[in-house]
Amino acid sequence: MTTQLQDVLRGGQAWSRRLLRHQRLRLRDVEGRACVSALFYNAHDPLERYNMPDTLKAQFTAFLTTGRVLYSDMGRVLCSIVADDCGWHDTISGIGGADTARARFGEGSYQALRNDFHRNGRDNLLVELGKHGLGKRDVVSNVNFFVRVAVDDAGALAWIPANSRAGNSVELRFEMDTLVVLSNTPHPLDPGKRYHPPPVEITISDGPAAPADDRCRLSRPENGRGFALTEAYAAERTGRSP
Amino acid sequence: MKESTLDPRAATVDVTLPAGQGWTHELGPGEMFRIVDLEGNQAVDTLFFNSRDVHERYSATETIRAQGNIYLSTGTRLMSSEGRPLLTIVADTCGRHDTLGGACSAESNQVRYALDKKYMHNCRDSFLLALARYGHGMGKRDLPNNINFFMNVPVTPAGELTFADGVSGPGRYVEMRAEADVLVLISNCPQLNNPCNAYNPTPVRLLVWRKG
Numbered sequence: 329m330t331t332q333l334q335d336v337l338r339g340g341q342a343w344s345r346r347l348l349r350h351q352r353l354r355l356r357d358v359e360g361r362a363c364v365s366a367l368f369y370n371a372h373d374p375l376e377r378y379n380m381p382d383t384l385k386a387q388f389t390a391f392l393t394t395g396r397v398l399y400s401d402m403g404r405v406l407c408s409i410v411a412d413d414c415g416w417h418d419t420i421s422g423i424g425g426a427d428t429a430r431a432r433f434g435e436g437s438y439q440a441l442r443n444d445f446h447r448n449g450r451d452n453l454l455v456e457l458g459k460h461g462l463g464k465r466d467v468v469s470n471v472n473f474f475v476r477v478a479v480d481d482a483g484a485l486a487w488i489p490a491n492s493r494a495g496n497s498v499e500l501r502f503e504m505d506t507l508v509v510l511s512n513t514p515h516p517l518d519p520g521k522r523y524h525p526p527p528v529e530i531t532i533s534d535g536p537a538a539p540a541d542d543r544c545r546l547s548r549p550e551n552g553r554g555f556a557l558t559e560a561y562a563a564e565r566t567g568r569s570p
Numbered sequence: 571m572k573e574s575t576l577d578p579r580a581a582t583v584d585v586t587l588p589a590g591q592g593w594t595h596e597l598g599p600g601e602m603f604r605i606v607d608l609e610g611n612q613a614v615d616t617l618f619f620n621s622r623d624v625h626e627r628y629s630a631t632e633t634i635r636a637q638g639n640i641y642l643s644t645g646t647r648l649m650s651s652e653g654r655p656l657l658t659i660v661a662d663t664c665g666r667h668d669t670l671g672g673a674c675s676a677e678s679n680q681v682r683y684a685l686d687k688k689y690m691h692n693c694r695d696s697f698l699l700a701l702a703r704y705g706h707g708m709g710k711r712d713l714p715n716n717i718n719f720f721m722n723v724p725v726t727p728a729g730e731l732t733f734a735d736g737v738s739g740p741g742r743y744v745e746m747r748a749e750a751d752v753l754v755l756i757s758n759c760p761q762l763n764n765p766c767n768a769y770n771p772t773p774v775r776l777l778v779w780r781k782g
Contacts, residue, residue: 380672388732389731390670401694421635425652479729483724553680554681
């Protein structure tokens with residue numbers, strides 16, 4: 329596989345890029361305890377976007393890991409999780425805003441801290457979405473890579489410490505051309521009092537399409553149908569038969 | 571479980587919404603809004619917006635984080651994308667409502683059930699038609715993930731999402747107080763592929779009372 333990009337997402341940083349079908353995106357938590365909040369849109373029609381409920385319902389799961397896929401609201405697979413040594417990525421607990429960050433870490437203004445100021449997830453996503461003509465109406469329930477929020481039998485939430493350890497990584501294979509928007513900012517349920525989002529390495533590489541015996545395709549009969557719809561859409565876009 | 575003392579005869583709105591229909595309505599601050607599950611285990615897919623600025627809308631993740639729990643019931647503040655309460659649930663004789671399961675669509679029905687299910691009526695179609703009729707430029711960008719009143723979608727400690735038997739029944743209701751100017755958007759779910767409503771979508775009753 330040819331590497332297209334290697335980059336480091338500094339603590340507090342936002343990022344966006346269009347990933348092409350079959351490209352891979354690897355995120356590596358360099359120090360441990362990272363939280364990378366993510367949103368995904370069809371790069372050619374951002375009205376089509378990541379849909380948390382459809383992702384969970386199709387796979388009878390409340391979290392993401394290897395073998396699972398991220399669905400759009402149009403029944404298609406935006407990307408598949410092809411490798412993951414962390415084991416649990418959250419998609420039910422959302423992102424924090426300026427109020428959450430101020431309550432936990434103090435003011436942390438740009439005027440006082442210059443570029444170490446306390447950036448927050450929601451503002452970061454709005455800035456990055458703004459670069460693509462998107463905004464508040466496009467913020468939907470997101471993915472929080474490297475985060476685990478457990479739910480007990482009574483429905484209560486609990487942020488789980490040490491879910492991601494130094495060196496853990498997760499790799500996505502894109503099944504559609506996708507606009508990816510990331511924010512490397514503290515999870516709103518992480519009880520840490522010091523503002524220190526750790527750096528996250530980003531690697532983008534080219535790779536092959538999902539084979540017929542692909543783990544993500546076969547992990548649920550629903551995913552087989554999701555891949556069929558996605559492949560039909562790719563054929564529609566290129567004018568070639570699937 | 572908490573019952574309401576409001577008398578339906580004093581309601582200013584009292585309508586029956588058949589399954590498969592959409593509905594919009596604007597509430598003022600302090601108005602009370604009740605949804606009655608007339609025949610039991612009917613999913614009422616619901617979204618709320620700040621009607622003065624519809625870019626501020628119901629957020630499932632803000633709501634579950636604000637109360638530290640994924641199930642909605644009496645006392646739940648239904649939070650906006652800006653972290654403000656839009657409504658508060660003040661009475662509930664069902665006991666648990668879902669906000670992770672989202673709405674059905676033609677496309678998700680293809681994934682979940684079979685590729686040939688695309689023709690079937692679904693909540694997103696009802697949402698889109700109701701928003702098109704409501705106007706003000708609202709549409710598909712205004713469909714974040716919703717509440718499913720009367721649905722029971724448990725998450726296990728191991729992280730499985732399950733679709734359990736309903737906990738609702740005929741005549742059970744949920745009642746909430748508007749904390750702001752609120753636009754209500756409902757799709758009374760027409761899903762025929764899911765045993766949660768015994769494959770029989772049924773009507774609901776919607777009531778509004780003036781500020782007390």
